[in-house]
Amino acid sequence: MRRLLIVDDDVAIRAALKELLDLAFAASIGSGELLIDTAADGEEAVELATDHPPDLMIMDVHMPPGIDGIEAFHRLRDRRNGQPVRTLFLTGYGSAGNVSERLADAIQLGAIGYLLKPVPLDDLRRRVEQALGLGTGTSSG
Numbered sequence: 001m002r003r004l005l006i007v008d009d010d011v012a013i014r015a016a017l018k019e020l021l022d023l024a025f026a027a028s029i030g031s032g033e034l035l036i037d038t039a040a041d042g043e044e045a046v047e048l049a050t051d052h053p054p055d056l057m058i059m060d061v062h063m064p065p066g067i068d069g070i071e072a073f074h075r076l077r078d079r080r081n082g083q084p085v086r087t088l089f090l091t092g093y094g095s096a097g098n099v100s101e102r103l104a105d106a107i108q109l110g111a112i113g114y115l116l117k118p119v120p121l122d123d124l125r126r127r128v129e130q131a132l133g134l135g136t137g138t139s140s141g
Contacts, residue, residue: 002028002132005054006038007045007072008090009063013117014038017058017124024125028134042072049076049085056131058124061091061099061114070102073111084110086131092117 004021008014018038028034037054039045041063049057059069067075069089077084089106091114093099103114112131115123128134 001032002034002056002134003052003054004034004036004128004132005045005049005057005059006036007040007042007057007059007063007069008038009041009060011040013060014040017119020121020124021128024121025128025134034132034134042067042069042075045069045072046075046079050079053080054085056112056128057085057087058128059087059089061089061103062093070106073106074109077109087111088127088131089114090117090119091115 006014006017006021008017018036021036022029025034029036037048037052039048043066045057045059059072061069063069073084073087087106089103089111091099091103107113113127115127
């Protein structure tokens, strides 16, 4: 079974992402091939991913007031003796401040990339399929 962990501090975004991915990967979920969990912040993500390591995390970068997604990625990597968890970051900030530099550093350390919010569903679905080796059973066009 593959595990996917969605991490976002915005409850509406977190719920929408889970619902969209539940629909996109209904066959994989129904067959027990995929389990989707959620976390509300970086600290919860670190704890959940330590106890039940995901095969992929979809994680927001900016999650005040605690640790952000990039810091959570680094903490998990440290707990796993330098082995990264596959992580696809979500950000609404693009190249603002030092976000792009921090994302580039995380990608060099094993994150698989990032998507800008609002996230196009087809792009998200495709990235999840690629990262987990899943199919949705739908044509992509």
